[in-house]
Amino acid sequence: MDLHPHVMTASTEAGTGTRFWIFPQPPFIPGYEQPDRVWLSILPNEIFPGPSDARMYVADPLYSKQPYGYSRLPPFNGISRPPVHAGPDGHFDSLDPLSRPYLGVHAYACIHRVLEIWQSYLGHRVQWFFDATFPRLEIIPLVEWDNAQAGYGFLELGRSDVGGTPRPYALNFDAIAHEVGHLIIFSEIGVPVGASRESEFFPFSEGFSDCVSLISFLSFDSAVDRLLRRTKGDLLLYNELNRFAETSPETQIRLATNFRRMSEVTRDPHDRALPFVGAVFDTIVELYHRNLVANGSAERRLLDVDLRHLTLNEFDRFRELTAQSFRTKPLYFQLALEKARDDVGRALAISLKKLDARTLTFNQAAGSILDAADGAVAEAFRASFAWREISY
Numbered sequence: 001m002d003l004h005p006h007v008m009t010a011s012t013e014a015g016t017g018t019r020f021w022i023f024p025q026p027p028f029i030p031g032y033e034q035p036d037r038v039w040l041s042i043l044p045n046e047i048f049p050g051p052s053d054a055r056m057y058v059a060d061p062l063y064s065k066q067p068y069g070y071s072r073l074p075p076f077n078g079i080s081r082p083p084v085h086a087g088p089d090g091h092f093d094s095l096d097p098l099s100r101p102y103l104g105v106h107a108y109a110c111i112h113r114v115l116e117i118w119q120s121y122l123g124h125r126v127q128w129f130f131d132a133t134f135p136r137l138e139i140i141p142l143v144e145w146d147n148a149q150a151g152y153g154f155l156e157l158g159r160s161d162v163g164g165t166p167r168p169y170a171l172n173f174d175a176i177a178h179e180v181g182h183l184i185i186f187s188e189i190g191v192p193v194g195a196s197r198e199s200e201f202f203p204f205s206e207g208f209s210d211c212v213s214l215i216s217f218l219s220f221d222s223a224v225d226r227l228l229r230r231t232k233g234d235l236l237l238y239n240e241l242n243r244f245a246e247t248s249p250e251t252q253i254r255l256a257t258n259f260r261r262m263s264e265v266t267r268d269p270h271d272r273a274l275p276f277v278g279a280v281f282d283t284i285v286e287l288y289h290r291n292l293v294a295n296g297s298a299e300r301r302l303l304d305v306d307l308r309h310l311t312l313n314e315f316d317r318f319r320e321l322t323a324q325s326f327r328t329k330p331l332y333f334q335l336a337l338e339k340a341r342d343d344v345g346r347a348l349a350i351s352l353k354k355l356d357a358r359t360l361t362f363n364q365a366a367g368s369i370l371d372a373a374d375g376a377v378a379e380a381f382r383a384s385f386a387w388r389e390i391s392y
């Protein structure tokens with residue numbers, strides 16, 4: 001037994017990871033003004049000023065930089081802003097998360113966070129698909145562009161302009177997680193060079209990256225807590241969820257709660273991705289229901305009714321019961337959602353092992369997800385894909 005724990009603190013803490021600030025949603029979204037203090041697995045002595053490490057580094061241009069393109073690739077060779085140093089304790093949470101220098105630190109922390117989550121699901125380290133040319137990912141926290149992109153050796157973030165106020169995507173966890181999603185897909189299943197005409201690689205990678213974003217967002221305890229409190233646990237009801245989603249401040253949830261089927265979408269990659277994203281979200285909700293029933297927080301009847309066709313009375317009754325149950329045992333609602341999130345995340349990640357970028361279709365992707373999932377998880381996916389007209 002250690003009688004002097006305070007003496008041990010510095011050295012033992014240094015061995016457990018490094019602290020950063022992350023905004024789970026951009027700080028201008030009501031309810032998300034405060035960042036979360038998160039631990040990343042990377043150790044303080046593995047991080048150098050920048051921040052930079054063996055896998056990635058921040059290059060923050062002093063003057064405005066145009067986005068990378070076919071003829072322009074890393075490394076950035078213009079004048080950079082000074083690299084950001086950790087605080088005296090080796091951590092980054094003593095710095096002001098809203099200061100200009102922190103933009104790069106925030107992007108760096110978000111990328112690590114998303115990688116940690118998906119490497120957990122994958123069961124291995126993501127090996128950059130560009131590592132034959134560039135050993136490290138270059139992170140550009142601010143470019144002159146209203147967009148964000150990840151490509152061969154880089155991830156760069158622009159900004160949107162809302163009423164004259166710039167909103168940098170470097171503070172937008174959704175946008176960053178989505179781009180990391182693209183990097184994970186390329187790294188796991190390759191690039192679609194010489195893809196067949198039937199290949200749905202581009203819509204799939206948009207949809208999958210949105211799922212990476214949604215599931216990564218749900219990895220914040222604070223986000224799960226806020227979501228459940230605002231809905232009183234009522235992810236239970238499609239109708240309510242959809243109504244709630246239209247005004248939801250969380251971008252990923254707005255995207256994911258749609259009712260599009262494959263026969264209704266165009267060839268546009270973002271539009272064509274919607275049924276897949278919707279199917280994944282429906283599966284999370286369905287598994288959340290099952291987990292709630294299993295832990296005694298919801299009636300068994302919930303699983304038997306078609307929630308898309310509830311009468312208004314039934315709908316109100318379910319909502320009231322759910323709210324009551326949530327007030328009594330919010331912990332079980334959290335656990336139910338977290339388990340659903342991880343079961344779906346793991347199936348998505350493992351499904352990549354069997355996919356090939358050159359020939360990929362949504363039907364193949366669905367088949368691979370079903371193979372990767374077991375029991376009730378596969379069953380929930382099967383029903384969701386069927387409703388979306390994604391056959392396997």
Ligand SMILES: [Zn+2]
Nearest residue numbers: 178182206209
């Ligand atoms: Zn994208």
